[in-house]
Amino acid sequence: MNIWRERLIDCYYGATLPWRLRWNHRHARVGLSPVMILFYHRVADDHLSSWTISNRQFERHLDWIGQRFEFVSLAAAQQRIAQRYNPHPAVAITFDDGYAENCEKALPLLVKRKIPFTYFVSTGNILTGRPFPHEADADYQAPVNTIKQLRNLAAAGGEIGAHTRFHADLGSIDDEDRLYDEVVLATRDLAAEIGQPIRYFAFPYGLPNNLNDRAFQMCRDEGLLGVCSAYGGYNMPGDDPFHLQRIHGDPQLSRLRNWLTIDPRKLSVPRYMPEMTPGPLAEAACPAEATGAMA
Numbered sequence: 299m300n301i302w303r304e305r306l307i308d309c310y311y312g313a314t315l316p317w318r319l320r321w322n323h324r325h326a327r328v329g330l331s332p333v334m335i336l337f338y339h340r341v342a343d344d345h346l347s348s349w350t351i352s353n354r355q356f357e358r359h360l361d362w363i364g365q366r367f368e369f370v371s372l373a374a375a376q377q378r379i380a381q382r383y384n385p386h387p388a389v390a391i392t393f394d395d396g397y398a399e400n401c402e403k404a405l406p407l408l409v410k411r412k413i414p415f416t417y418f419v420s421t422g423n424i425l426t427g428r429p430f431p432h433e434a435d436a437d438y439q440a441p442v443n444t445i446k447q448l449r450n451l452a453a454a455g456g457e458i459g460a461h462t463r464f465h466a467d468l469g470s471i472d473d474e475d476r477l478y479d480e481v482v483l484a485t486r487d488l489a490a491e492i493g494q495p496i497r498y499f500a501f502p503y504g505l506p507n508n509l510n511d512r513a514f515q516m517c518r519d520e521g522l523l524g525v526c527s528a529y530g531g532y533n534m535p536g537d538d539p540f541h542l543q544r545i546h547g548d549p550q551l552s553r554l555r556n557w558l559t560i561d562p563r564k565l566s567v568p569r570y571m572p573e574m575t576p577g578p579l580a581e582a583a584c585p586a587e588a589t590g591a592m593a
């Protein structure tokens with residue numbers, strides 16, 4: 299990131315710090331602290347790209363976050379949103395796609411520190427070793443995880459999640475059969491390969507244009523517990539716990555700090571509201587009278 303841009307963010311952070319401290323204190327006092335979910339892609343020290351963070355930077359992130367926030371699993375994050383109570387700002391770590399180099403240092407570091415993480419992978423790319431679409435034309439095509447690595451990750455306590463078959467932009471797919479294959483069948487195949495159920499799904503690209511209400515519904519009908527987007531945005535206790543909004547684990551610590559301490563501008567990011575029939579988690583989270591009022 300441009301040094302001046304970084305300084306500008308630092309100035310903005312400093313100018314809004316009193317507001318941030320007040321906001322966080324006020325929300326913590328009533329058990330309404332934010333639940334933040336970060337997404338990373340590739341952690342490696344060479345062939346850097348806009349979706350790569352170095353191992354040193356990644357470790358700095360963990361140090362900085364660990365000193366200020368509570369690390370939680372995606373399931374615990376979701377539970378706090380559903381229960382409408384979160385007394386401490388919490389951060390969940392996720393990864394998208396399935397880059398083999400993550401297994402060298404970053405993931406062992408998480409396991410060593412007992413930091414929970416969810417690892418979303420595109421089933422077809424894992425099974426074939428084919429590079430992801432956003433790397434197809436790049437000079438360097440980063441190796442993709444193997445099924446064996448994913449099994450090891452799951453055995454070490456990592457949660458494996460689904461990320462379509464070949465990293466499809468689901469927002470551009472109308473065909474029901476294709477959508478079903480990318481969302482449901484690819485998830486089932488992944489579960490069969492790693493030998494355990496898949497509970498979460500993440501939309502590739504994850505911006506509002508890349509989301510698809512039918513895909514949300516398919517995930518719910520399939521019995522998945524939650525679905526992640528990636529356009530930035532906080533999750534507040536009482537939000538829809540099925541749709542988990544995520545924030546980019548930006549390599550620059552100043553930008554990460556700006557986001558995780560609550561950027562006033564980010565509070566106004568509109569939440570994508572998929573049209574779906576209510577699921578068991580939402581019903582469990584809503585008292586009977588509230589569910590009735592919504593009907």
Ligand SMILES: [Zn+2]
Binds near residue numbers: 394502
């Ligand atoms: Zn992805």
